[in-house]
Amino acid sequence: MTLITVLAASAATAQTFEITPGGEVLQGQPLAVRLTGLAPRQAVEISAERRFGRPEPMVWRSSAAFTADDQGQIDLTTRPTTGGAYEGVDAAGLFWSMIPTPTPAPADWRSGEVRLTASVDGQVVATGATRLIGALAGVEAEDVPGFPAAQLYRLPGGTPRPVIVVLHGADGGTGASDRFGRKLASLGSAVVGLPYYSADWGEYGPPKEIPGLPGSFIDLRIDQIAELRDWLRTRPDVDADRIALFGGSKGAEFALIAASKYDWIAAVVAFAPSDLVWEGWGLETVEAEGTRSSFSYQGRALPFMPYAGFVEGLLAGPGKADLLKIHDDGRAAHPDREAAARIRVEDYSGPVMLVAGDADREWRSGQMARNVAASRAAAGRETTLLVYPEAGHDVGGDGWAPTVGEVARGGGSAEANAMAQADAWPRVLAFLQRTLRLDER
Secondary structure, eight states, X not given: OOHHHHHHHHHHTOOEXXXXXXXXXXXXXOOEEEEESOOTTOEEEEEEEEEEXXXXXXXXXXXXXXXXXXXXXXXXXXXXXXXXXXXXXXXXXXXXXXXXXXXXXXXXXXXXXXXXXXXXXXXXXXXXXXXXXXXXXXXXEEEXXXXXXXXXXXXXXXSOEEEEEEEOOXXXXXXXXXXXXXXXXXXXXXXXXXXXXXXXXXXXXXOOSSTTSOSSBSSEETTHHHHHHHHHTTOTTEEEEEEEEEEETHHHHHHHHHHHHOTTXXXXXXXXXXXXXXXXXXXXXXTSTTOOBSEEETTXXXXXXXXXXXXXXXXXXXXXXXXXXXXXXXXXXXXXXXXXXXXXXXXXXXXXXXXXXXXXXXXXXXXXXXHXXXXXXXXXXXXXXXXXXXXXXXXXXXXXXXXGGGHHHHBSOHHHHHHHHHHHHHHHHHHHHHHXXXXXX
């Protein structure tokens, strides 16, 4: 065999990552990773690394062991692991199972870039990379006048686009808007990220993020959805007759209340939802536990379900409150308040999608989602119910980002939450595509 023949044979069997589609991929869209050129049944370790964090990004990492098939290939969409960060077959397994390392991310590491490494007996045999982007570069953003820190996101062009309003959870601020605003706009809708609360704990917490928003989660105005619609109607580049609400946790509570009041809402997506209006909280309620509502409508506080032990939970310190117990005990102690506090989502004639987990450690979103679906079914309303038995509170993602971070607070497991996200996300997008008639934009 000549040297040229040897080199040609070696090149033909070189280990190579094949990633489809190539280039940048909008996170949450299908992605296939395949390693070729291995010996049949060869044992291989594949690791993935990505940068996360601000202002000092760190490297997050995962790895798993595989055995090549009889053709010397490992396809992450079909090949099970033999050990490592996740079990079984999962195209996104190396992506959601990452955990933080103490290694600072190199300066040349772009946001969303995932670096893949294949090793045999500790020796690197192949490297590859993909980049998961949060949004298309062309998405534009502008302030929404009269709504502090609210942003309107849309792709260029004058064609009126239907609108998705993103409503954050109990953490407040712009986190949900930042996470979903540009991403959803990349798929063809206009999106309003609508912060409506910015925590103000005075000397007991960090500085208030957004001046001009309520600092306590008390009597927050449902009416601002109608006021936002009035402003959207002044815009020729959006279709204010097609508005969907997209909320998680307390944002889902907000969205379902709004739908029960405004039948012109085109659709609702509610992650980890509530079937009740709950008690409000904030510095001003410490001495008046059980007296204030989370939400108001037309200037009047809505009837609510009180908590039990909320102040004691706050005094225990950050992350120490047992939120599930606080909600459960409150509901158990006040059965007489349930009928008045219940959100009458059956009054809303439009379509609703509910996504929840039965292992939720913040409140029983799985059961509450079932309650909402049952009341709507009795009224003949269209409802899509997705409840994942092993998932926790963190069901509102796409399954391609690390999920370990929310487990301690929200319950479930990194794997169960990722599986729920990966299953629900394309269904959510299809639901919005259909109910907002995105093909007609």
